[in-house]
Amino acid sequence: xxxxxxxxxxxxxxxxxxxxxxxxxxxxxxxxxxxxxxxxxxxxxxxxxxxxxxxxxxxxxxxxxxxxxxxxxxxxxxxxxxxxxxxxxxxxxxxxxxxxxxxxxxxxxxxxxxxxxxxxxxxxxxxxxxxxxxxxxxxxxxxxxxxxxxxxxxxxxxxxx
Amino acid sequence: xxxxxxxxxxxxxxxxxxxxxxxxxxxxxxxxxxxxxxxxxxxxxxxxxxxxxxxxxxxxxxxxxxxxxxxxxxxxxxxxxxxxxxxxxxxxxxxxxxxxxxxxxxxxxxxxxxxxxxxxxxxxxxxxxxxxxxxxxxxxxxxxxxxxxxxxxxxxxxxxxxxxxxxxxxxxxxxxxxxxxxxxxxxxxxxxxxxxxxxxxxxxxxxxxxxxxxxxxxxxxxxxxxxxxxxxxxxxxxxxxxxxxxxxxxx
Numbered sequence: 040x041x042x043x044x045x046x047x048x049x050x051x052x053x054x055x056x057x058x059x060x061x062x063x064x065x066x067x068x069x070x071x072x073x074x075x076x077x078x079x080x081x082x083x084x085x086x087x088x089x090x091x092x093x094x095x096x097x098x099x100x101x102x103x104x105x106x107x108x109x110x111x112x113x114x115x116x117x118x119x120x121x122x123x124x125x126x127x128x129x130x131x132x133x134x135x136x137x138x139x140x141x142x143x144x145x146x147x148x149x150x151x152x153x154x155x156x157x158x159x160x161x162x163x164x165x166x167x168x169x170x171x172x173x174x175x176x177x178x179x180x181x182x183x184x185x186x187x188x189x190x191x192x193x194x195x196x197x198x199x200x
Numbered sequence: 201x202x203x204x205x206x207x208x209x210x211x212x213x214x215x216x217x218x219x220x221x222x223x224x225x226x227x228x229x230x231x232x233x234x235x236x237x238x239x240x241x242x243x244x245x246x247x248x249x250x251x252x253x254x255x256x257x258x259x260x261x262x263x264x265x266x267x268x269x270x271x272x273x274x275x276x277x278x279x280x281x282x283x284x285x286x287x288x289x290x291x292x293x294x295x296x297x298x299x300x301x302x303x304x305x306x307x308x309x310x311x312x313x314x315x316x317x318x319x320x321x322x323x324x325x326x327x328x329x330x331x332x333x334x335x336x337x338x339x340x341x342x343x344x345x346x347x348x349x350x351x352x353x354x355x356x357x358x359x360x361x362x363x364x365x366x367x368x369x370x371x372x373x374x375x376x377x378x379x380x381x382x383x384x385x386x387x388x389x390x391x392x393x394x395x396x397x398x399x400x401x402x403x404x405x406x407x408x409x410x411x412x413x414x415x416x417x418x419x420x421x422x423x424x425x426x427x428x429x430x431x432x433x434x435x436x437x438x439x440x441x442x443x444x445x446x447x448x449x450x451x
Contacts (some may be wrong), residue, residue: 089326090249119253122326151329153336173235174333175242182333183235200329 041110046072046080049108053100056093057178060135063097067127070120079112080105085123087199088179125198137162142184142195151198159195161186169193201383203261205376206317208279209386210261212374212424213308214254215280218270219432220301221247222439223288232291240294243334250330253323260319271443275432281423283366285432289359292352295345296359299338299403300367304396306331311392316384339403346407357409364412368393368419 050069055061063069063084071083082101086094098115105113125144128136133143142162145155156174158167159182166188173183174197181194224244231237255266263269284301288294309331312324345352371393380386404411422428442449 088246088249088330089253089323090246090330092245092249119322119326122322124329151332153340156336173239174336175235175239177238179242179245179330183238197333200332 040077041074041080041108043072043074046074046082046105046108050082050101050104053097053104056096056100058136058139058141060139061132062135063101065129065132065135067129067132068097068123069101070118076112078110080110080114082113082115083120084115084117085119085121086117087123089119090179124200125196128196136196140193141181142193144196144198147198147200149200151200155198156182156195159184161189161191162193163191164189171195201317201385202376202379205379205383206320206385207258207261207263208374208376209380210254210258210320212279212281214251214258215278216284216301216305216370217247217251217254218439219278219280219435220284220297221245221251222435223284223286223294224298226288227294236291239337243298243337246330246334250327253327257319257323267443268447271440272447273436275428275436276426278426278428278432278436279424280432281366281370281372282420282427282429283363283369283423285423285429285435286366287431289362290355292345292355292359293362295338295341296356296363297367298334299342300363300400301370302331302334302338303399303403304367304370304392306335307395307399308392311387311395315386320385342403342409343407346404346409353408356407360404360409361412365416365418366420368417369421369423371396372419372421372424374424 047064051062051064053063055063055066068084068087069082070085073081075081084098094117098117101115102113126146136143140162142159147155156171159169160167161169164186166186168187169184171182171184176183176194180197182197184195185192221244224240224247227237227240229237231240252266255269258269259265306328309324309328312320313328315321315324346356347353371389373389377388381388
């Protein structure tokens with residue numbers, strides 16, 4: 040029988056539709072995996088933002104991946120039982136964001152302030168001489184910044200509690 | 201737990217979010233600068249998503265599917281405050297409404313994060329983190345424009361004067377207020393209004409704007425019991441137009 044560990048491993052191949060370097064596992068949005076029988080698996084997910092329009096699509100991607108792995112009975116549900124926060128991104132997730140040109144979210148300790156966002160590290164040159172242009176960006180989870188050193192605009196993944 | 205009381209609370213919050221979300225979306229493509237266009241569009245998306253999460257809680261309590269509830273009622277069946285249905289007006293009014301509404305909403309969800317009704321508390325804990333960004337955005341512009349030049353200050357002060365009594369209408373009490381409080385579901389509108397005043401006052405002071413004198417406070421109530429301005433009908437018609445054409449359409 041397939042193990043939970045194998046399922047987690049298999050799900051690492053499912054990428055965020057907007058950030059193709061980042062897997063859903065590394066992002067921390069898969070909150071539970073349960074093997075319920077010979078070929079039956081239950082997966083619980085939680086969205087980064089309540090209004091994330093990609094969540095339905097991601098549920099489908101997870102289900103498709105499990106079917107590829109030979110699981111015939113797949114149940115994927117989205118809940119707020121264990122809500123996502125940006126500290127749930129793992130180390131590899133943070134690296135993937137950077138590689139994609141997105142500033143990783145600053146680690147927070149339960150509180151997000153404007154100051155935390157003001158000098159986000161530039162993903163291109165590493166400078167902290169940056170400013171936030173807008174707390175909103177092309178998707179709900181991103182903000183827009185400008186680097187005063189390498190003179191490039193960049194996006195950041197928002198810290199969220 | 202008193203389900204009727206919980207439903208009343210959920211309906212008014214979900215309707216506020218849905219209607220303000222729709223108004224915010226009207227700035228898409230028309231924002232004064234690109235970043236602002238994106239900001240209002242993002243907030244629209246957030247709010248409509250948040251309303252959907254609350255409609256889902258209502259569905260779990262026996263109400264119809266979220267889409268059905270959102271798109272098949274007529275204006276009289278909406279429980280949003282009149283404040284959120286007012287047209288966007290100029291950008292000054294939109295920003296002022298955004299500030300007054302979002303601070304209230306953030307405080308509301310902070311209070312609800314400790315609600316004894318656990319399904320709501322879970323959603324509230326999520327939403328309050330998202331609303332932080334809405335309030336950051338609002339605070340920045342209120343302070344910036346309140347003290348930029350004569351014209352911007354005058355416009356923001358006028359917007360505040362125009363918005364004020366409608367904003368007070370957000371705190372209209374419902375018939376289940378006592379039950380919600382005694383069962384620990386929600387600490388109540390009066391408590392929320394008190395916190396709201398304490399939170400907006402320092403920001404408005406920093407923006408050199410003046411809250412209208414208390415003698416002139418006349419809250420625009422009625423929205424919670426289905427009494428609306430003439431602006432809600434056309435909004436609901438537009439919002440539900442596509443759904444009504446083909447309720448079973450796959451997106």
